Amino acid sequence: METEIPWDRSRMEFKPVDMTVSHDGRMRFSAVLPSGESIRMEAHRHLGGGGQTPNPIDYLIASLGGCVGIKILLALSDHGVVPDGMTIAIHATRREAMPALFDRVHLTITLQADLDDDLIAGIIDQTITRFCPIAAMFAEVGEVTAEHRVVGR
Secondary structure: OOOOOOOOHHHOOOOOOOOEEEEEEOOEEEEEOOOOOEEEEEOOHHHOOOOOOOOHHHHHHHHHHHHHHHHHHHHHHHOOOOOOEEEEEEEEEEOOOOOOOEEEEEEEEEEEOOOOHHHHHHHHHHHHHHHOHHHHHHHHHOEEEEEEEEEOO
16 A cells, blocks of 8 residues: 555644543543543443443444544545535444454445545545545454445535
């Protein structure tokens, strides 16, 4: 894979991430971000969580969708395109062996915009293979695929 990325250096994320995660009792935790914001999480219900707060896997999959969405919007803005809407549906399956890594992740990206199909296909390909580090990490252990739908304005 080519290591040079045709992306403005100001958009590249090379800084380390520091965070503190604390046990809040029972099967609940909170992560304090450098901004001071806090993210609450708990174990999945079958592992003793209460089902009131997202579990770490929920956040992982949500982070994938957020990362892909941000990178797509940035790339579209380079082409002067601001979509009226975007949704990213994610279907992820896991190995049935420990550790239960994700072996397949499929994203269905729906954009409401006037777009050239080849342009968005190229942006999505670059996003999931090079621009979104979360998608690239998933691809290291499994298959990441995407499809898109463009809905005219």
